[in-house]
Amino acid sequence: MEASHLTDHISRRYNKDIEDLRNSVMTMGGLVEDQLSRAIAAIVSGDSELGLKVASDDYKVNNLEVNIDEECSRILATRSPAASDLRLIVAIIKTITDLERIGDEAEKIGYLASQLAAMDRPSDSYRELKYLGNHVSQMLRAAMNAFARLDVEASLEVVKEDDRVDEEYDAITRQCITFMMEDPRSIRRFMNVTWAARSLERIGDHAKNIGEYVIYMVQGRDIRHTETSDHFESPA
Amino acid sequence: MEASHLTDHISRRYNKDIEDLRNSVMTMGGLVEDQLSRAIAAIVSGDSELGLKVASDDYKVNNLEVNIDEECSRILATRSPAASDLRLIVAIIKTITDLERIGDEAEKIGYLASQLAAMDRPSDSYRELKYLGNHVSQMLRAAMNAFARLDVEASLEVVKEDDRVDEEYDAITRQCITFMMEDPRSIRRFMNVTWAARSLERIGDHAKNIGEYVIYMVQGRDIRHTETSDHFESPA
Numbered sequence: 443m444e445a446s447h448l449t450d451h452i453s454r455r456y457n458k459d460i461e462d463l464r465n466s467v468m469t470m471g472g473l474v475e476d477q478l479s480r481a482i483a484a485i486v487s488g489d490s491e492l493g494l495k496v497a498s499d500d501y502k503v504n505n506l507e508v509n510i511d512e513e514c515s516r517i518l519a520t521r522s523p524a525a526s527d528l529r530l531i532v533a534i535i536k537t538i539t540d541l542e543r544i545g546d547e548a549e550k551i552g553y554l555a556s557q558l559a560a561m562d563r564p565s566d567s568y569r570e571l572k573y574l575g576n577h578v579s580q581m582l583r584a585a586m587n588a589f590a591r592l593d594v595e596a597s598l599e600v601v602k603e604d605d606r607v608d609e610e611y612d613a614i615t616r617q618c619i620t621f622m623m624e625d626p627r628s629i630r631r632f633m634n635v636t637w638a639a640r641s642l643e644r645i646g647d648h649a650k651n652i653g654e655y656v657i658y659m660v661q662g663r664d665i666r667h668t669e670t671s672d673h674f675e676s677p678a
Numbered sequence: 679m680e681a682s683h684l685t686d687h688i689s690r691r692y693n694k695d696i697e698d699l700r701n702s703v704m705t706m707g708g709l710v711e712d713q714l715s716r717a718i719a720a721i722v723s724g725d726s727e728l729g730l731k732v733a734s735d736d737y738k739v740n741n742l743e744v745n746i747d748e749e750c751s752r753i754l755a756t757r758s759p760a761a762s763d764l765r766l767i768v769a770i771i772k773t774i775t776d777l778e779r780i781g782d783e784a785e786k787i788g789y790l791a792s793q794l795a796a797m798d799r800p801s802d803s804y805r806e807l808k809y810l811g812n813h814v815s816q817m818l819r820a821a822m823n824a825f826a827r828l829d830v831e832a833s834l835e836v837v838k839e840d841d842r843v844d845e846e847y848d849a850i851t852r853q854c855i856t857f858m859m860e861d862p863r864s865i866r867r868f869m870n871v872t873w874a875a876r877s878l879e880r881i882g883d884h885a886k887n888i889g890e891y892v893i894y895m896v897q898g899r900d901i902r903h904t905e906t907s908d909h910f911e912s913p914a
Contacts, residue, residue, distance in 0.1 A: 515768060522758035532751060535771060619865055626862045629855055633872075640876075 460527070463513055464590075467534055467541075470506040471586035474541045475579065477503065477548040478645065482575035484555035485638060486567050493555030496548055503545030507538045526662065533659040537589065540648040544582065547641040547648075554638045561631045570617070571635065574610050574642045581607065581649040588656050600653035607646035614639040696763070699749055700826075703770055703777075706742040707822035710777045711815065713739065713784040714881065718811035720791035721874060722803050729791030732784055739781030743774045762898065769895040773825065776884040776891075780818065783877040783884075790874045797867045806853065807871065810846050810878045817843065817885040824892045836889035843882035850875040 477496055484493035514531050517523065523531060558568070581603050588596040618632040618639075713732055720729035750767050753759065759767060794804070817839050824832040854868040854875075 515764065518754070518768070519760050519764050522760075524755050524758075528751065528755050532754070532771065535768065536775065539772065539775065615869075619869060622858065622865050623862050626859050629858050629865070633851075633855060636869075 459513075459517055459521075460530070463510065463517065463534060464530075466506065466510050466513065467537060468586065468590055470503065470510060470538060470541050471582070471589070473503055473506065474544050474548070475582055475586070477545055478551075478575070478579055478582065481548045481551035481555060482572060482579070484552060485558060485575070486572045488555075488559040488563055488567070490556040490559035493552040493559065496552030497550075497556075500545050500549040503542060507542040510538050511535065526659075529659045529662045533589075533655040536655050537652050540651045544645050544648045547645050550641050551638050554634050554641070558631065558634050558638075561634075562628070568635065568638075570610075570614050571638055571642070574607070574614060574639060577603075577607055577610060578642050578646045578649060581646055582652075585649040585652040585656070588653060592656065592660050594657050594660050597653040597656040601650050601657075604646050604650040607643060611639050611643035611646075695749075695753055695757075696766070699746065699753065699770060700766075702742065702746050702749070703773060704822065704826055706739065706746060706774060706777050707818070707825070709742065710739055710780050710784070711818055711822070713781055714787075714811070714815055714818065717784045717787035717791060718808060718815070720788060721794060721811070722808045724791075724795040724799055724803070726792040726795035729788040729795065732788030733786075733792075736781050736785040739778055743778040746774050747771065762895075765895045765898045769825075769891040772891050773888050776887045780881050780884045783881050786877050787874050790870050790877070794867065794870050794874075797870075798864070804871065804874075806846075806850050807874055807878070810843070810850065810875060813839075813843055813846060814878050814882045814885060817882055818888075821885040821888040821892070824889060828892065828896050830893050830896050833889040833892040837886050837893075840882050840886040843879060847875050847879035847882075 477499060480492060481496045483489065484496060514535050518528075518531055521527075581600055584596060584603075585600045587593070588600060615636050618636045622629045622632045713735060716728060717732045719725065720732060750771050754764075754767055757763075817836055820832060820839075821836045823829070824836060851872050854872045858865045858868045
């Protein structure tokens with residue numbers, strides 16, 4: 443099924459519940475993006491208070507996940523969706539799990555920012571974490587936009603981008619090891635830097651996962667091969 | 679709904695498809711347990727070849743995930759399951775995602791084992807990784823057993839156990855930092871140890887997630903609060 447057909451299908455058949463559900467996912471994505479960008483800002487600016495605020499705000503992301511999850515189960519139970527409706531719900535159930543885990547990583551980065559703020563500051567304000575952080579923020583935004591527009595091409599770009607994030611992460615790790623060997627007193631600090639980098643790299647993985655769910659949602663290999671699926675249209 | 683009622687319900691209504699699906703999840707769990715125990719053995723015995731074999735076998739886990747995922751979507755589309763049937767499917771969709779990610783972590787541990795095998799060996803054969811590894815292996819097995827038996831009590835134990843895993847992980851990390859500071863030539867090696875420890879800690883997180891899905895599956899707060907759910911029984 444092509445994206446345009448799927449979009450038509452959605453606009454004709456999805457009722458307000460489904461639209462609300464999609465909007466909730468976008469809201470959750472926006473909240474997670476915000477958490478991530480504040481966590482990065484906390485590292486770059488050495489703002490311990492901001493880092494701790496990000497960490498303590500993670501419950502908001504978790505609450506949204508629980509609400510959306512329950513709404514998905516409710517729609518599955520009461521509307522018996524089939525075909526593309528069903529793929530959307532399954533993709534949402536998976537997407538919000540990844541968004542929740544991006545929230546967890548932002549929480550960790552918030553704590554690390556708070557610890558780094560109390561240590562020696564490098565003259566470049568952790569520029570390499572800022573770059574990597576911006577990179578994965580863009581990936582996350584692109585993944586959520588692709589989700590909103592059911593855009594397979596854009597999703598493939600997100601999936602490909604993850605290799606570049608992994609390369610950046612490897613470079614940061616190698617650099618940290620070099621710094622630690624040169625000055626063992628800096629080990630604790632650079633361990634925190636590598637952990638922040640790893641959390642960012644994981645966020646890239648989660649954004650990639652979301653991109654893959656969009657592709658599944660639009661192309662839906664597994665559902666379109668079941669001959670019986672046409673008999674089970676959702677009661678719109 | 680109590681566990682015993684849910685079990686009765688399952689035994690009466692679930693057809694062979696559902697039983698096969700549950701068995702596939704247990705098979706996937708067994709494969710992942712095996713991957714994990716071989717990855718730990720590769721670290722402890724310094725067996726580079728075994729480590730690489732674990733890493734190259736990860737595709738088997740991935741294949742099982744895709745197959746089970748497609749089967750879940752097929753059952754959702756063709757049987758329109760409601761209530762406990764639906765919660766089982768949703769829990770399976772989530773469980774196999776966590777199992778697949780445990781497989782990814784085992785793959786990483788396999789690579790790390792291969793790298794550690796080429797470096798200086800400590801006299802204790804990385805005893806702390808062996809302990810942590812056995813700990814999370816037990817958690818994973820307990821989570822899968824709880825899944826098989828729909829055992830909420832056992833699931834709660836798994837969830838609680840994760841705190842002890844986190845403590846062990848923190849202790850290993852602190853120890854590694856101490857060793858690195860004492861002997862900067864060991865930094866690269868102990869970075870690998872901390873990464874292996876972190877992968878094991880993540881596996882504990884995933885086992886905890888599976889425990890939480892079992893609780894959701896049995897207690898199903900979100901479904902049992904919808905008044906309409908009784909009108910949508912699955913066509914057994």
